[in-house]
Amino acid sequence: MNETQKRILDRAEQVVVTVIFIFFVRRIWPEQLDLAGLIPILLLVSEGAVVVLLILRRPTTNISVRPQDWLLASGGTFLALMVGAGGEPFSVNVSLILILLGTLVQVFSKFSLRRSFGLVAANRGVKKSGMYAFLRHPMYAGYMLSHIGYLMYAPTVRNMLVYAAVWGLLVGRIFAEERMLIQDDAYRDYTQKVRYRLAPFIF
Numbered sequence: 001m002n003e004t005q006k007r008i009l010d011r012a013e014q015v016v017v018t019v020i021f022i023f024f025v026r027r028i029w030p031e032q033l034d035l036a037g038l039i040p041i042l043l044l045v046s047e048g049a050v051v052v053l054l055i056l057r058r059p060t061t062n063i064s065v066r067p068q069d070w071l072l073a074s075g076g077t078f079l080a081l082m083v084g085a086g087g088e089p090f091s092v093n094v095s096l097i098l099i100l101l102g103t104l105v106q107v108f109s110k111f112s113l114r115r116s117f118g119l120v121a122a123n124r125g126v127k128k129s130g131m132y133a134f135l136r137h138p139m140y141a142g143y144m145l146s147h148i149g150y151l152m153y154a155p156t157v158r159n160m161l162v163y164a165a166v167w168g169l170l171v172g173r174i175f176a177e178e179r180m181l182i183q184d185d186a187y188r189d190y191t192q193k194v195r196y197r198l199a200p201f202i203f
Contacts, residue, residue, distance in 0.1 A: 024081040046103040063122035069176045076169035087155040098149030105142030126186040
């Protein structure tokens, strides 16, 4: 695949994510702006940051063209937008705290990446500062915290199955990204300093 085709893929990713995000907003926007209504709004803020950063990011031709990497990125991003309302909340307050913490981790991670942000495995520069000084994939850790919080707010079987699949895809994305980045000497040095991917002393 030549550089022009890779740039087209890079742009296509931006367009598709924007369209799906609009669909997501329409699905989960709360009917009432009360305490419980803050939960889906926080989720929208977090996912909205993805769209903003995708539009502003720097282009690259050093992007994976492996179909499985595109499937992992697409599934891990779009499937998470398939959750919905329903069920009896376990605790609105605990859900709100978890989603808020997860959102903060995600947002700080995304802005640590700034214009190096992307969905499909690519090398847009190795980031070692901000949240990336503590974990190699803090953004995904933030997603998982938010997922747990939203699942406590809307504990349906459908949401549980969606998030279980998303978590599997996120782990797959981690390995796909590291397979791409490990070719860079700077990233190999980084992995020696920051050992853990998602959770200290666990993974």
